[in-house]
Amino acid sequence: MPPKMSRSTDKLWAETFTNALQHPKRPEGEGWMTLVEIRERFKTGQRRTFVTVHALVKEGKMERFEGLQQKGQILRRQVWYRPIPLKQLKTR
Amino acid sequence: MKGQRFVVAADSHGDQQDEETANALFAFCKDYKPEIRVHAGDAWDFRNLRKGASDDEKAASLVDDWEMGVDFIRRFMDGGKANHFLRGNHDERMWHFAHNASGLLRDYASDGIKRIERVVAQSRATMLPYDSRHGVLRLGHLKVIHGFFAGMGAARRHSIAYGNCIFGHTHATDSAPVEHIDGPAEARGIGCCCKIDMAYNQHSVGKLRHDNAWCYGVLFPDGTYQLFQAKKINGSFYAAENVKKY
Numbered sequence: 206m207p208p209k210m211s212r213s214t215d216k217l218w219a220e221t222f223t224n225a226l227q228h229p230k231r232p233e234g235e236g237w238m239t240l241v242e243i244r245e246r247f248k249t250g251q252r253r254t255f256v257t258v259h260a261l262v263k264e265g266k267m268e269r270f271e272g273l274q275q276k277g278q279i280l281r282r283q284v285w286y287r288p289i290p291l292k293q294l295k296t297r
Numbered sequence: 298m299k300g301q302r303f304v305v306a307a308d309s310h311g312d313q314q315d316e317e318t319a320n321a322l323f324a325f326c327k328d329y330k331p332e333i334r335v336h337a338g339d340a341w342d343f344r345n346l347r348k349g350a351s352d353d354e355k356a357a358s359l360v361d362d363w364e365m366g367v368d369f370i371r372r373f374m375d376g377g378k379a380n381h382f383l384r385g386n387h388d389e390r391m392w393h394f395a396h397n398a399s400g401l402l403r404d405y406a407s408d409g410i411k412r413i414e415r416v417v418a419q420s421r422a423t424m425l426p427y428d429s430r431h432g433v434l435r436l437g438h439l440k441v442i443h444g445f446f447a448g449m450g451a452a453r454r455h456s457i458a459y460g461n462c463i464f465g466h467t468h469a470t471d472s473a474p475v476e477h478i479d480g481p482a483e484a485r486g487i488g489c490c491c492k493i494d495m496a497y498n499q500h501s502v503g504k505l506r507h508d509n510a511w512c513y514g515v516l517f518p519d520g521t522y523q524l525f526q527a528k529k530i531n532g533s534f535y536a537a538e539n540v541k542k543y
Contacts, residue, residue: 215367215412219359222405226345226355273402282400 225273232270237285258286265289300515301379302329302540303522305441307337307465307511308489309369310387311362318490318509321534323372325527328538329513334377335434337465337487338385338427338443341366344497346390346406348397367416369490380422381434385443385465388413389427429458437520439463444486448503456484463487463524468507470528487512488528515540 231237238246244254261267267286274283306322326334342362344354374380384392391413395406417424425432427443434441444466446454452473455464460482468489474481488510498504509529513536516522527536 212415215363216360218405218408218412219363222409223345223357223359225401225405226359273400 231272231274232285232287234287236287237270238287239283239285243286261288262286300517301333302331302513303333303335303436303516304329304331304511304513305335305337305463305487306373306490307443307487308339308385308468308491309336309366310339310489310491311341311343311366311369313342313362313491313495314365314369315490315492315509317532318511318529318534319369319372321527321529322490322511325511325513325534325536326373326376329536330376331513332378333381333436333516334374334379334422335381335383335436335441336370336373336422337441337463338383339387339465339491340370340382340385341388341391343387343390346394348393370416370420370422374420374422377421380420381425381441382417382420382422383425383432383434383441383443384427386427392426433459437516437522439516439522439524452484452486456482459484463512465489468493468504470508470510470526471506485512485524485526488526
């Protein structure tokens with residue numbers, strides 16, 4: 206969220222706004238999917254996908270990346286998810 | 298001599314401002330003490346908010362742009378009794394961005410609008426949008442606009458549409474009087490307070506018409522006015538400290 210408005214936070218606002226404009230659009234690496242892509246791949250419903258993915262994130266079995274994606278002329282907030290490989294889970 | 302002194306400056310473009318022009322303008326205001334002060338738009342550059350901005354433009358920091366824009370407005374308006382800020386197409390980018398973006402970026406742009414409104418309010422200024430109908434400030438018979446036409450014919454088109462007016466936007470000091478039954482209607486380019494050589498106009502021949510300048514004058518009680526212009530000549534500005542009636 207933008208910093209609380211006051212003259213003293215102007216610089217912080219300008220810095221964070223600049224950073225937000227340069228925010229990576231997509232996460233680095235492979236295997237990232239949006240909720241819509243997960244639904245399409247596993248042929249699950251919207252509600253079930255949402256609940257399952259959020260439960261897996263909570264359990265630490267999936268990682269989450271909050272980025273930005275251009276849709277038409279609009280830059281939208283977009284979240285990607287990726288399952289954490291079993292190997293990595295075992296070594297934790 | 299009865300009348301209110303005014304000064305109109307435009308196109309300071311945040312971190313792209315021309316230091317010599319800005320310093321000369323502030324010094325002039327200290328001496329001339331204009332009651333009416335108008336910033337006719339583009340106080341900020343906001344190049345990273347431009348639709349279709351390149352990666353380089355997006356990477357530009359808003360910090361310097363913001364701070365220098367705020368500083369210019371505060372110093373320029375300080376001491377004025379009737380201050381006005383007309384948003385230019387560059388300033389308007391914050392409003393467009395807030396309207397078109399979504400999520401976090403919209404929050405930041407909406408916050409930016411509030412911050413601009415705060416700066417303007419603290420400078421005891423009114424603010425007009427960048428709008429061909431609603432963005433027109435009337436000082437007696439003189440209209441002040443940011444400017445809506447560009448290129449060689451800009452002054453003539455402004456004089457046809459707005460009559461007696463002064464405008465920014467083109468960064469030039471051209472003038473075009475058109476026929477009018479009450480006397481010639483003249484549109485005059487204010488000139489700019491920003492650098493004339495900028496990265497975006499490196500190959501543009503149009504910049505050869507650009508001038509660092511501002512307008513000032515006296516507004517009489519009946520709405521008539523006397524207009525002057527101070528232009529940079531070899532790094533200096535020459536302007537009258539007093540206006541006398543003969």
